[in-house]
Amino acid sequence: MTIALWCILAAGFLHLPFVGAAKFGGGRFDNNNPRDFLAGLDGWRKRANAVQLNSFEAFPLFAAAVIVAHLLHADQGRVDTLALAFLALRVVYGVLYLANLATLRSIAWIGAQACVIALFVISA
Template sequence: MTLAHWMILVAALLPYLCTAAAKAGAPGFDNASPRDWQARLTGWRQRADWAQRNHFEAFPAFAAAVILAEMAGAAPGRVNALAVAFVLLRLAYTGAYLANRPALRSLCFALGFACVIWLFALAL
C-alpha cells in the first residue's frame, strides 16, 4: 500500500473522529434517536458535527482523485505529497472549525480542494 493509500484510509476515518468528539461526554446523548439529538447540539459540538458532514462530502472526490492519478501513472512522490497535504489540511480544517475560525477553515478547505483538483490534473 502506498502512502497515498494510507491517506485515503485516514481521510475515511476523519468524519468518525469528529462525530466521536461531538458525542463523547455530551449530556443527554440518545442513541435511539441520534439525529434528533445532533440537531440540538450547540457550540463546538455542533461544529464538530458539521465538520464530520463536510468530511463525508469531501472524501469521495479525494479518494477518486488519488486512485485515478495512480492509475494514470502520475509520479508517486507527487501523488503522495498531495494526499498528505490534503489530510493535513483537513485536520487543520477540523481544528479551525472546532475553534470557530471561519476564515481559516475556509482557507484550509480551499487549499485541500486544490489538492484534489491537482490530483485529478495529474491523471490527465
C-alpha cells in the first residue's frame, strides 16, 4: 500500500481532533442532541466544528484524486508528495481556523485544493 493511499485513511479521520475540541473544549456536551449542541457553540469551539464540517467536504474529492492517480499510474513519488502536502495543509488550515486567522486559513485551503487539482493533472 502506498503512502498516498494511507493518506486517504488519515484524511478520513482528520476531523476527529477538531470535533473533539468542539465537543469537549469546555461546556457540557449533550450526546442526546449533538447537532443542537454543536449549533449553539461560539468562539473557537464553533470554529472547531466548522473545521470538522469542512474536513468532510474536502475528503471525497481528495480520495477520488488519489484513487484516479493510482488507476492511471501517475508517478508515485509525485502522488505521495501531493497527498502528504494535502494532509499537512489541511492540518494547518484547521489550526489557522481555530486561531481565527481567516486570510492565512484561506491560503492553506487554496493550497490543499491545488494539491487535489494537481493529482488530477498529473494523472492526465
